[in-house]
Amino acid sequence: MKWMRLRIHFPSFYSYRIPEYSSQYALALPLIAPSTIKLALVATAIRMSGKVSEGKRIFEYVKDAKVGIKLPKIIVVNSVFIKRLKKKKDQPGFQPSFGVREYVHFSGDLEVYLGFSKIGIPKELITYAQSIRYLGTSDSIVYVKSAEWIDKEPADAVFPSELSKLPEGAIIYPVKDFAKKVTFEQINPYSSKKAGKPYETKYCPILLSKRPKEGKNWKLFVLS
Amino acid sequence: MSEKVFEIAILGRALWELHSLNNEGNVGNVVEPRSVKIIDPNTGEAVTTDGISGEMLKHIHSEFMWLLDGKENLCDACKVLQPERFNYVIKIGKEKPSTVEEAVKKALESCDICDVHGFMIEKPTVARKSTIEFGWALGIPEVYRDIHLHARHALGEKEKKKNDEESEEIRSQMIYHRPTRTGKYAIVTVFQPWRIGLNEARQDVYSYDGERRKERYQLALKAYQLMFTRPEGAMTTTRLPHVVDFEGVIVYSTKPVPVPVISPLKEDYKAEIKKIAETIEGIEVLEFKGVADFVEKIGTLLSKEPYEMNFGGEK
Ligand SMILES: [Zn+2]
Numbered sequence: 001m002k003w004m005r006l007r008i009h010f011p012s013f014y015s016y017r018i019p020e021y022s023s024q025y026a027l028a029l030p031l032i033a034p035s036t037i038k039l040a041l042v043a044t045a046i047r048m049s050g051k052v053s054e055g056k057r058i059f060e061y062v063k064d065a066k067v068g069i070k071l072p073k074i075i076v077v078n079s080v081f082i083k084r085l086k087k088k089k090d091q092p093g094f095q096p097s098f099g100v101r102e103y104v105h106f107s108g109d110l111e112v113y114l115g116f117s118k119i120g121i122p123k124e125l126i127t128y129a130q131s132i133r134y135l136g137t138s139d140s141i142v143y144v145k146s147a148e149w150i151d152k153e154p155a156d157a158v159f160p161s162e163l164s165k166l167p168e169g170a171i172i173y174p175v176k177d178f179a180k181k182v183t184f185e186q187i188n189p190y191s192s193k194k195a196g197k198p199y200e201t202k203y204c205p206i207l208l209s210k211r212p213k214e215g216k217n218w219k220l221f222v223l224s
Numbered sequence: 225m226s227e228k229v230f231e232i233a234i235l236g237r238a239l240w241e242l243h244s245l246n247n248e249g250n251v252g253n254v255v256e257p258r259s260v261k262i263i264d265p266n267t268g269e270a271v272t273t274d275g276i277s278g279e280m281l282k283h284i285h286s287e288f289m290w291l292l293d294g295k296e297n298l299c300d301a302c303k304v305l306q307p308e309r310f311n312y313v314i315k316i317g318k319e320k321p322s323t324v325e326e327a328v329k330k331a332l333e334s335c336d337i338c339d340v341h342g343f344m345i346e347k348p349t350v351a352r353k354s355t356i357e358f359g360w361a362l363g364i365p366e367v368y369r370d371i372h373l374h375a376r377h378a379l380g381e382k383e384k385k386k387n388d389e390e391s392e393e394i395r396s397q398m399i400y401h402r403p404t405r406t407g408k409y410a411i412v413t414v415f416q417p418w419r420i421g422l423n424e425a426r427q428d429v430y431s432y433d434g435e436r437r438k439e440r441y442q443l444a445l446k447a448y449q450l451m452f453t454r455p456e457g458a459m460t461t462t463r464l465p466h467v468v469d470f471e472g473v474i475v476y477s478t479k480p481v482p483v484p485v486i487s488p489l490k491e492d493y494k495a496e497i498k499k500i501a502e503t504i505e506g507i508e509v510l511e512f513k514g515v516a517d518f519v520e521k522i523g524t525l526l527s528k529e530p531y532e533m534n535f536g537g538e539k
Contacts (some may be wrong), residue, residue, distance in 0.1 A: 012359025050535025217497030
């Protein structure tokens with residue numbers, strides 16, 4: 001297996017909704033899910049090349065990549081009350097509403113690893129990885145400090161897995177990854193052929209060194 | 225031919241005094257300031273500070289664009305700052321696009337704000353990402369916060385006073401609490417001139433010609449100049465921020481590479497950005513010290529052109 005390592009810097013807050021949670025009460029995932037990074041690579045390939053076919057080509061390589069993550073030592077999650085526009089029920093237009101959104105602040109940069117078993121990985125993949133601008137909501141601006149190939153399997157990264165195989169005492173977050181038989185049409189928002197289930201849920205463990213601290217609108221995790 | 229600009233980032237520390245730009249909301253007669261917890265990257269300590277959401281900053285920027293705009297290049301929604309943007313134009317039946325491509329094309333052609341700040345359309349369903357993004361402005365520890373007590377008298381009260389009992393008078397007097405803050409904020413914003421006019425439902429076509437793209441690019445830059453000269457957000461009728469200082473870097477790329485954005489919470493963010501810029505071809509860094517200097521440095525970008533990707537289309 002060939003490994004690519006991305007060093008990711010969030011210059012401000014990061015926000016990405018836990019899958020299946022409502023948008024009204026949007027709890028945040030304090031990590032980057034496999035589907036998020038894969039979709040970002042495909043989207044960046046399309047954006048930079050101007051060709052949907054290029055996105056499709058990249059998709060074929062990243063769809064079954066193994067995704068691991070190394071989080072920084074401390075993570076805070078802020079819960080923020082926001083005013084927003086939401087779609088009106090059964091009639092056109094939007095209406096003012098409110099909701100809760102969680103925002104994450106990391107104590108340092110994150111590392112994301114992608115493991116490829118396929119051969120002949122396009123060399124442009126590194127360029128696309130370095131050009132990723134957003135992960136999560138649009139105000140979650142991101143800067144990829146570096147993207148490089150490494151030789152060894154990352155021993156200290158956390159990989160999502162099945163529920164039964166998770167370590168005891170960890171905080172578990174559901175994350176989405178591409179399903180085994182996913183097709184490009186299924187993840188293409190402009191496609192008319194979107195039937196089937198493009199995603200499957202996996203679980204990502206976070207091991208803490210002590211119990212999380214909590215305040216009125218924040219939680220603090222110290223990782224072990 | 226002048227230089228072409230792919231992306232611009234403004235990263236800096238703004239000192240705003242006695243403002244109340246963004247609040248959590250009302251709890252009874254108390255307005256609560258927006259509090260967030262961050263990890264100070266310089267000490268590794270978790271601290272509570274003040275935050276101004278990216279939405280609020282984006283809103284301030286779009287209002288200045290509206291103010292500067294001649295209005296003939298705005299859609300019917302943006303002319304009156306209707307928040308639904310181009311969706312409203314379709315809703316009232318003024319435009320009836322049948323495909324997502326056509327919907328985006330129509331919006332980009334008719335409106336400066338829709339093009340630069342993005343929009344969502346319900347039918348046909350399509351979203352156009354903003355070319356301007358703001359991260360949360362985060363108070364660099366410590367931000368000084370105070371809550372003030374105010375008393376408000378009901379209108380026409382003087383007349384009433386003559387007849388009413390004293391106890392009545394006290395009841396018509398309302399006590400309320402308003403926060404103000406003074407502090408330095410870490411500002412992060414990215415502007416992608418290369419995407420101005422780009423119809424992303426097709427990916428590879430610009431919707432109109434070069435001159436209009438440049439005008440929109442300049443409009444967005446001028447709005448940046450104004451917003452850091454005179455930020456207007458929540459409660460500015462009585463708490464217009466005292467703009468004291470703004471210092472940092474403007475980073476831009478002249479080739480299709482993303483500009484480095486490093487958190488200005490970090491004391492050495494400027495050095496880190498300069499170091500990255502030295503190793504990547506096509507990245508320029510303009511340092512600014514003070515608001516006037518910022519306005520001048522942004523001004524030097526006005527004569528440049530928004531980058532245009534030559535996609536060549538699908539084969
Ligand atoms: Zn508009």
